[in-house]
Amino acid sequence: MGRRAMSHPWNPPRFSVAPMMDRTDRHFRYLVRRISRRALLYTEMVTADAVVHGDRQRLLGFDPCEHPVVLQLGGSDPATMAAAARIGEAAGYDAININVGCPSDRVRSGRFGACLMLEPARVAEIYARMADAVSVPVTVKHRIGVDDRDRYEHMLEFVDTVASAGCRHFTIHARKAWLSGLSPKQNRTIPPLRHAEVHRLKRERPHLWIETNGGIQDVAQAAEHLAHVDAVMVGRAVYDDPLRFSSVDHVLFGDPMREVDLFHVLAEMDAYARRFAGSPEEVRRIARHVMGLVTGRRGARAFRRILGEHAFGPDPKPDAIGRAAFALARIGGRRAVVEAC
């Protein structure tokens, strides 16, 4: 019996925060954990080559509170992907995800990402090698189609081929990608969303764990999709306004209602940033991620201005978030809470 058959059952959360380059680094994942204890979190895509040859602590380090957390790998060489998966498992990740959705030129020239949708047998081989190498689950995130292979039947063929190698977990960005002609950003907005085909996939392959992704704006929309699929993944809406998702543990997981207070989250992020006092680049990144917390709130402009002044100059201040929170509280009349920052 191979290790694949022995791997532990995977019962993933029904809500996840999408992998996003330059966004879902460990600091943003830490922020999301202030808001949801249940969401499944993903790293940014890391190439398998980088994991094998690069600075592992920098690429793979994370805080224990981030569990459950998935490492997303990009690559097309089965042996390198398997080696990187093994390293990811040893680093403590709860699952390893294969990126079959990114359409950027750089990724395409490495023959991985969305262009792998044109090579289902290769993805099946990559999956099989990775799943043999680790005991944590190996999962796939892909598009609904690419270029002219964009019919439902093409997606079904892709999923069936990869499932025949043992894969049970598919996350589908419900819009096709054009491999040339559109930038990655355009490929996230211009092709229309086709969630109904992901719902159909779940109906026709009920034994597979199917997650839909793309354009979901809030918890209510996520709940609607959950009538049709096993899980939903949200990216940009969580990044742009994390607190919009503060009821996710209650509504989607049935946890008792817990108020998520903006100032409490800011205090926690302020304390977190101070842990990185000797690393100006980390302080800047943490500060950038908290910008979304004030989306649509009174005093947001002042908050962002003060945060910018203290965090984005040549000498970022580790207490920049606390200072900006103080200004926000004065505008919003929340002095007492901020003094706890």
Ligand SMILES: Cc1cc2nc3c(=O)[nH]c(=O)nc-3n(C[C@H](O)[C@H](O)[C@H](O)COP(=O)(O)O)c2cc1C
């Ligand atoms: C800035 C940015 C970076 C992204 N990076 C990745 C990535 O590294 N890996 C990946 O699979 N998808 C990546 N995506 C795609 C998202 O995971 C997601 O599939 C897409 O944004 C659609 O979901 P949304 O409409 O909820 O944002 C990225 C998206 C954005 C906006």
